[in-house]
Amino acid sequence: MQWIFPNLQSDQVRDTMEHYQVPESIAKVMVARGLTELDKTKEFFTPNISQLHNPFLLKDMDKAVNRIIQNIDSDTPIFIFGDYDVDGTTAASLLFIGLQNLGATVKTYIPNREKEGYGVSEMGIDKAAKFGANLFITCDCGINAINRVNYANEKGIDVIITDHHIPGEILPNAFAIINPKQVDCEYPFKGLCGGGVALKLLSGLVKRMGYSFDLITDLMDLAALGTSADLVPMRDENRVIVHYGLQTLRSTRRPGIRELLKISKVDLERDISVTQVVFHVAPRINAAGRLGDANRSVELLTTRDTGIAIELAKELDEENLSRRAIQQGVVDEALLMVNSQVELEKDRAIVLGSRGWHQGVVGIAASKIKEEFNRPTIIISFDEEGNGKGSARSIRGLDLYSALSASSEHLLNYGGHAMAAGLAIHESKLNEFRKVFLSYAESTLSENDLEPKLYLDTEINILDLNSRFMDFMKKLGPFGPGNMRPKFAVMRADVVGNPKIIGNGDHIRFRIKQKHSVIDVIGFGLANYYQDLIMGEPVDIACVVETNVWKGRESTQLNARDIRLSSSSRVLL
Numbered sequence: 001m002q003w004i005f006p007n008l009q010s011d012q013v014r015d016t017m018e019h020y021q022v023p024e025s026i027a028k029v030m031v032a033r034g035l036t037e038l039d040k041t042k043e044f045f046t047p048n049i050s051q052l053h054n055p056f057l058l059k060d061m062d063k064a065v066n067r068i069i070q071n072i073d074s075d076t077p078i079f080i081f082g083d084y085d086v087d088g089t090t091a092a093s094l095l096f097i098g099l100q101n102l103g104a105t106v107k108t109y110i111p112n113r114e115k116e117g118y119g120v121s122e123m124g125i126d127k128a129a130k131f132g133a134n135l136f137i138t139c140d141c142g143i144n145a146i147n148r149v150n151y152a153n154e155k156g157i158d159v160i161i162t163d164h165h166i167p168g169e170i171l172p173n174a175f176a177i178i179n180p181k182q183v184d185c186e187y188p189f190k191g192l193c194g195g196g197v198a199l200k201l202l203s204g205l206v207k208r209m210g211y212s213f214d215l216i217t218d219l220m221d222l223a224a225l226g227t228s229a230d231l232v233p234m235r236d237e238n239r240v241i242v243h244y245g246l247q248t249l250r251s252t253r254r255p256g257i258r259e260l261l262k263i264s265k266v267d268l269e270r271d272i273s274v275t276q277v278v279f280h281v282a283p284r285i286n287a288a289g290r291l292g293d294a295n296r297s298v299e300l301l302t303t304r305d306t307g308i309a310i311e312l313a314k315e316l317d318e319e320n321l322s323r324r325a326i327q328q329g330v331v332d333e334a335l336l337m338v339n340s341q342v343e344l345e346k347d348r349a350i351v352l353g354s355r356g357w358h359q360g361v362v363g364i365a366a367s368k369i370k371e372e373f374n375r376p377t378i379i380i381s382f383d384e385e386g387n388g389k390g391s392a393r394s395i396r397g398l399d400l401y402s403a404l405s406a407s408s409e410h411l412l413n414y415g416g417h418a419m420a421a422g423l424a425i426h427e428s429k430l431n432e433f434r435k436v437f438l439s440y441a442e443s444t445l446s447e448n449d450l451e452p453k454l455y456l457d458t459e460i461n462i463l464d465l466n467s468r469f470m471d472f473m474k475k476l477g478p479f480g481p482g483n484m485r486p487k488f489a490v491m492r493a494d495v496v497g498n499p500k501i502i503g504n505g506d507h508i509r510f511r512i513k514q515k516h517s518v519i520d521v522i523g524f525g526l527a528n529y530y531q532d533l534i535m536g537e538p539v540d541i542a543c544v545v546e547t548n549v550w551k552g553r554e555s556t557q558l559n560a561r562d563i564r565l566s567s568s569s570r571v572l573l
Contacts, residue, residue, distance in 0.1 A: 001452045001562055003489065003542055005459075006032045026472050028458040029486050045475050047243040049217065051236075055204035058197075059185040060176035064160045065204045067175060071135050072104045079128035079157075080108045081120060082139035082298070083194065084289030086282045090226035091139035091162070091198035093301040094219050098202040101215055107131050108302075110294040113360055117389065118415075118422055120145040125152045137201075138162055140194025140226075143179055144415055146172045162197045164232075165415055166401055191233040191482075195226025196241060220245035221252050222301060228274045229282035231420075234480030242478045246272045256300040259313035260284060270549070274478045284313075287320040290360030327361040331368045334379060344373065348450060349398075349441035351434040353380035353388055353427070363391035363420075370395065374452045376403070376441055378423070386427035394419045397449040398441060407436040454542050454562055457486040462493070462517035465545060465556050473545060485544050490514070490558065492538040492566045499533045508533070512541065512558075520548070523560035538566040 008031050016027040016036055035041045043051060055061055071078050078099060082092030092108045099106045109128070111121045119141045125148065128136050135158050142149070142161035149159045149172035158175040166181055178197055180187040192200065203216050224245020227238050234242065249272050252258060264280040266272060288297040300312040337352050338344075350369060357365075362379040370377040370393040380390030394400045400421040404414040410433035412424040425433060479485040496518055499510035508523045510533055521541060523529065533539065543558040 001454050003562070004453055004455050005489075006455075006457070008032060012036060022472070023464060023469075025458055025460045025464050025488070026469065029472075029476070032457055033483065044239075047240045049213070049240065049244070051240050052203070053188055053237060055200040055207065058178050058180060058187045058200060058204075059182055060178055061201070061204050064176040064178055064201060065208050067135065067158060067160065068099070068104070068137075068205060069209065072099075072102060075105055076135070077105045077107065077131050077133040078135045078137060079124075079131055079133035080106060080137050080139060081124045081128070081141070082108065082110050083118070083141045084110050084113050084294035085140070086229035086285045086297075087194040087226040088140035089285060089289070089294055089297040090222045090229075090301065091193075091195040093298050094195060094222040094226075095137065095139060095198050095202060096298070096302055097222075098205070098215065098219055102205060102209060102211070107133070108295070108298050110289065110298060112293065113289055117424070120148040120152075122148065122151055125155065125157065128152075128157055129155050134158060135160065139198050140164070142172065142174070143167045143177070144172070144413070146170060148172075149174050160201075162194065162201055164192050164194050164197050166417065189236040189238075191235065191238055193227050193230040193232045193238075195223045195230070196232070196238060199223045199241065217244060218248065218253075221248040221254070221257060224249065225277060225281065225285070228277040228478075228480065229285075231278075231481050233482035234274070234478060235482045238480075239478065239483070242274065242480070246274075246277075246478060254301065254303075255306040255309035256303050256312065259306075259309040260300065260316075263313045263317045267549075271474075274480050283323070284316045284320045287316050287323050290323050291319050291326070291358075323361060326358050327364050330357050330361050330365045330379070333357070334365055334369050335372070338369065338373065344375075347375070347438055347441075348445045349376040349378075349438050351378045351380075351430075351437055353382055353390070353430050355382045355384070355427075357381035359389050362389070363393075363422075366391045366393040374450055376400065376445075378437070380423075380425060380430070382427045388425045388427055388430070390423045390425065392416070392421040392423065394421075395445075395449065396453075397445050403437060403440045403444070406440050407433055410436060455487065456489050456542060458488060459491055460488045460545075462490065462512070462514045462519050465519065470545070470547065470556060487542060487544055487561060490541045490543060493541060494538055495533050495536075499530055501527045501530060512539065520555065520557040521560050522548075522557060523563065526560055526563060529563040532563065532565055535565070540564050540566050 012031045013027050016030050035044055080092050080095050082088040096106055096108045109124050111124055116123055136152055137160045139162055143163040143165050152159050161174045161177045163179045180190045180192055206215050224242045227241050232238055250268050266276050285297045288294045296312055303309050334352050342350055359381045362381050366377045366379040376394040376398050378390050378392040380388045382388040392400050399418040404421055410429040414423040416422055493512035493514050496511040496513045499508055502509050506525050506527050508527045510521050511518055512521055541560050542562040543560045546559050548555050548557040
């Protein structure tokens, strides 16, 4: 694995050290993130509601707000249709609660992944008509639902699309489309998730109707769940939403969220992190949509009944355990297929398909295979009729949306982003699609792109890790894409004592020393480095620095990402 450091201007680092009176390690992190100008730095370290942009800068916001107010004033039902993942369900929940608070008659619906597929469904539109709604609002979907929007229009239902996915060349004939990624939308921040766009719609309504902005801040816990789980850039408005949202989560009044946090073993006495949301909370919300009915996620997030909240949280927790088992089965089969069918020496991408794979876990399986082989990966599940639904995950250097566009003649439909996407394909087209996709990867990716890389911020010494350093790390969050938790290199450290293999034999814990400073190191999935650690040679540790809590006591530890003998280190600058 290549270790890569940023190429920073030494004069910028020196000026930052002098201006902010910080050590070199902190200055390098600040420079790497562009935090050198006073105004920008102050704004970054002190997220504030005032930093949120005017919602009416979004194209069609004015039309959408006026249309919704029309239904509120006439007490005409509004139907909310959300995607089945965390972003979609939290966005739908947010709008449901917010619109109810504004006096609307409203109902939510999340489609069944297997029966209805991704995006706006005719079944959902039919349910809206049966509910008596003449207004249909999408959450986290709809930007490419041309035929479905036409179907709604034929039934006399106006559609407001709130979405953040990349629009196609032709837009649906909706009453209003709120999506910052529209070519002609001049909104200053394009990185909102579906929940963020829904929040902006609600903020536009609150502003137009003259209500207190407190209504918005109270719902930022839901927006923060969606923003964190969807892995959108942790910059600009997203940083503000997550900053306030994580604070709101700790003291949330929603019994469903309280029970969800409790069963996810999130300690509400400590600060809640994006990592906890992504790895502990989000999978349980997603489990409902992956294996069953995602409407239960919305019910959990919106219920006022503690008893219902407890039962639903238990139900989703159990389904998450089932999801893990199903997921592991798909991953194991996919690994066997890679070893038997894929020419890793030649192929710069992986495309696998099989009947019987559960559609709800193909996205996670694609992520696992991508991480294992560092190649763009597509995992497709086919039903008995040969209809396939797949998920794609990519690496730096290959834009999935562009790659799928280049292969679109073999696809029924597709959508997504540069690093993650979804697609539908018939089994008969798999081989042709694979050839075109692999050819695109061949022309786009170099051999160097396929070599795993670890991007580090700077080198640090154990002595650097004082209380001021840890305070800086805390203020640097919340972390996510575009503002990842800093990774550091600790060079030429001595291993102290005997390393211990822990967990199920996959993890390792040990101590290292530099001069007179000693610190604990945990390495998840790094037990295979045991032999290197007992050789008595100095080691280099690529790591993040974190606070460990054990039996109520806090201590600083290194969470290792890679380990190597100092004598064999090759660090790219």
